[in-house]
Amino acid sequence: MFEVKYSVDIPRAPDVVFAFAGNYANDPVWRSGVLSMVYQTSGQPAAGVRTKEIMRSMGRKAVTIGEITEYSPARTAFRSISGPVSCEGSREFRAIGSGTRFTYSLTLRPTGFLGLIEPLLKRMFEKQIQADVQRLKWHLEKNST
Numbered sequence: 001m002f003e004v005k006y007s008v009d010i011p012r013a014p015d016v017v018f019a020f021a022g023n024y025a026n027d028p029v030w031r032s033g034v035l036s037m038v039y040q041t042s043g044q045p046a047a048g049v050r051t052k053e054i055m056r057s058m059g060r061k062a063v064t065i066g067e068i069t070e071y072s073p074a075r076t077a078f079r080s081i082s083g084p085v086s087c088e089g090s091r092e093f094r095a096i097g098s099g100t101r102f103t104y105s106l107t108l109r110p111t112g113f114l115g116l117i118e119p120l121l122k123r124m125f126e127k128q129i130q131a132d133v134q135r136l137k138w139h140l141e142k143n144s145t
Helices: 014-021 024-030 112-116 118-142
Strands: 002-010 034-039 050-057 060-072 075-082 086-096 099-109
Touching (some): 002 118, 014 118, 060 086
Antiparallel strands (some): 034 050
């Protein structure tokens, strides 16, 4: 098991950052490898809503069913229900001055072969999450009005 976490300051109000990054359907825009993310439960994102993520990682396509476990303008959290790797994570939105400190964290529990290469996976996910969060910042700055 390992955790990766990365924070970035975004010069946009927390409600703007939350409106975009709190909507998991936007994940393909800023998270590398995410081919699609759809809600399996109708209605607005909320605790208990399930998602279906299709991702390309290490040359393979993987499907993960997830569940939002917490959903508020300050923090969203999720966990996998099925998929190649058991995981849970969160997205935090904290006001700082006129902007937002966005923090993305992910805890993964690889097993089998993936468990054997856990140190490599951790380094890979650290780089990926840092790049993803920077991509989110770039996207929100580029689309500011």
